[in-house]
Amino acid sequence: MSAPLVAEWRRRKSAAFVLEGNSTARRTLHMDLWGRSTEVYANANLSVYSAQKCNASCAFCVEELRPASRGTSLLAQRPPPAPDDVYFDALGRVLDTLAPLSPSVSVTGGEPSKDPRLPRVLRVLAERGARKRTVTTNGSGLLDEREGRAVIDWIASTGVAHLNISRAHPDQARNGRLMSYVEGPDVEAMREIVRRARAGGTRVRLSCVLVRGAIEDLAGVLAYLDFARSLGIDNVIFRQLMQVDPKAVLPGPVTRFSDRRRARLEPLLARISADGRFNFVRQIVGYYYYVEVHRYGAMDVVFEEADLARLEDEKRRRPGVVHELVFHPSGALASTWQPWDGVLGPPIQ
DSSP: OOOOOOHHHHHHGGGGOOHHHHSSSOSEEEEEETTEEEEEETTOEEEEEOOSOOSOOOTTOHHHHHHHTTTOOHHHHOOOOOOHHHHHHHHHHHHHHTTTTOOEEEEESSOGGGOTTHHHHHHHHHHTTOEEEEEEEOSTTTTSEETTEEHHHHHHHTTOOEEEEEOSOSSHHHHHHHHTOSOSOOHHHHHHHHHHHHHTTOEEEEEEEEBTTSSOSHHHHHHHHHHHHHTTOOEEEEEEOOBOOTTTOOOOHHHHHHHHHBOOHHHHHHHHHHOTTEEEEEEEEOSSEEEEEEEETTEEEEEEEEBHHHHHHHHHHSTTEEOOEEEOTTSOEESSSSTTSSEEEOOOO
16 A cells, blocks of 8 residues: 655655655665775665766756766766776675675666676676666667677666666657757667567666656656557656756756756646546655656656755765765776765775
8 A cells, every 4th residue: 555645755855855764774784895884875776887978968968967066077077997807806896895785786877778898797787696787778779789689688688677768758859859869769679679678577667857848747748658658668757857056066058958948846746646547656755866656557657856956965964874876987986976086995906
């Protein structure tokens, strides 16, 4: 039975976060990370950050927005990737060290479907028994061949639980304009990707940003859900464009686009709640994000709002707690998306 909606959480979003009270884990875990005693959120995710530069140029790019929110550029913070032997040795040691935490693992980027290392990364994660593995991609390389088989087949055969494909609009041309690329899979390619993923036990989810002039209201959400269902997809997430602290952010095209074209989530959620076709399932209050899950027929429909200013506030409030773990292309594990900040290890051998 679903818990009732807490209206205050919807109103306050991540400002309502209390680690011990309403987070998914409600606790931290004390860990020894290469000789350093570290307090880690017990339901932390490990992100494996692909070194492969993204082949899209989305005006709302989260990869660019994260460093911009801290006053720097993506280009300035991107270190050269470590050689394969160093990189995979470090990845193995990170997974072994984090085994007591058993984090969920996300492979993201950049664009991992175009990353020559991806098949080996997926094999290492499978061999180490990493939990609830997810790959997030714009989909452009999923039918490319790597090491003798298509990338989508590597994903399915290595036990990846979820494949998140970013798509801003059902219409191919409009999606290409919003994401500024031409390599995105068309409808027939998407159907083939979904078929192969499902055959291997991988669930596909479409990820759609809420943008004024594109998908911005209930009618747009319903049309997008019909599109997803036509592809054989039963899981969709709609995301409000991320917010940042205007006093700390590095101004640029991504921040200006986000401020100008951000479609607000809360009024949409009010419409969703009033529509009998949607059934509320649960809320997730995170340290800088807020999530609602609903059912629409046989589909899971997720709505998310995130505020990078809240992330920095929580880090200042409880500086000793690690909420997220990012394995960078340099071979370093850090507690942030910046490879120069919050480095936890492993020691270079």
